[in-house]
Amino acid sequence: MAQPKIAVTIPVSDNCLSRLSSSYDVITLPGGLGSGSPAVSFEDVWAVVTNGSTGMSDAEMALMPGLKLACAYGAGHENIDIEAARRRGVRVTHAPNTNMETVADHAMALLLALVRDIPRADAAVRRGEWPKIMRPSLAGKHLGILGLGAVGIAIAKRAANGFDMSVSYHNRQHRSDVPYNFCSTPTELARHSDFLIVAAPGGLGTQHLINRQVLDALGPNGFLVNIARASVIVTADLISALEQRRIAGAALDVFDHEPQVPDALKALSNVILTPHVAGLSPEATQGTVELAGKNLTAFFAGRPVLTPIPLPPPSSATRHNL
Template structure:
């Protein structure tokens, strides 16, 4: 008999088919309001939930699912899953570290190059007939100092791309220094920003990292510095970023994630020294297949009486 699985995030048709073929009865409620009503009504048959870090699963949601056994977060993040509520019920929580790391690292470098080289603004100018006026001098990427905030799997891959692809000196800041790392460790975010030409945010989201990149960090990065965020929008103080970009205290930024997404502050959209993408850094066919494969492996391990592969500690 298929195992009831409630999906509270957007799910492609082929992904649904793979879950069904793996032995699950899939109930998809990606719309936030519909999902909330579904959970409020209670779903006593549901034994597993598929979510992600941005959507999560609250204590109230968990309470509405009396037979829930496992929560799988699609991708590395799980910041909005109430781990305490899950632990109290003995519910297993898994995530997908590393499954889309290469894709996210690729996108981080694409955003960095696009912002620094002024690709979007030059393209727009050319399309409007401004060929001559768009031929501005723009900084190089190669040889510049790359600072990485959060040296997890994704941060490490970004570091390697910068160092081995562009000859960039690399430094990082994390909660603690990584033993055996090839890169320079700096003791604070401000120290890292002051050292770097380019600062890439690759740290987890959640309360512990909220507004870690604040006005002081942006000022330390300086008027020639560029910021890239492929982590979570909450890590960057959006109002401070808007002010720094407006006032020329920061040269430019590129964001794949924004506080309050998908609602974007109008002040951010008005700026011409920022590049925005709609949280797509980890979205590639290869990454999607790998991420879902890990979810299926975790679900089948749990319901097969085995330890899951990637539990959240």
């Protein structure tokens, strides 16, 4: 009996590809569906492995009349057309909580490096200089977290328990199961924060929540870290705030048009940039591979998938979907 055919439309590790190939007939298209040979047929593809950044459009689903499952490799799914999936009867899964500890580690690493200005100190020593750079401490400061999901909670625990920081958050709704202070708007959160970490999902519900008003509320002594999605921030407003020193600095792991990064950001000395690696670690990759594999196995065995994304009725998008 022939193995089920799946398409992998994102770069994945050799280990992941090997595991998938042992059970499925795999078409690899790491540059997306449009990167394959014109001769490649998707007629008998039953499942696609993608991610939140690459996603899957209605037009791409139309190329696969036999498609029954879109499997997001990771927690994000903002660029998968959920409405089209609902209409076409395509199940959508993701891999939540597989990299939250790694992302939280990276968020705190960026915050420490930014606030303590580690890159500038390192560069100075390498030049033979010995500057005494005076920078703030994290202890006793106020941390704001935009989006208190699994990643936000992991960051909050590190900040409160490891660095003696007070934590506030803005979420779609107040959470009664956490000891942190709830702020009703992103602006209110920024106003009460020395440091602001963006941990919200991408998508229309959170697009441009961080704008000039929020950045001005954060103020000239405030620092911003984004390990979520670039779409949550108005990039032009952020660049302006950094250039004019209306905020003290920013550390960014995500960008609007990756891998392109605005030259204006590269030129700024009060910015730290990393290439969308917050969720990458051997532990996180292993967890993601295993959960994606379990979802595929369950689906092809006719069992319920483990981590489905609900397929909503039409026109259900809302703002502040944190």
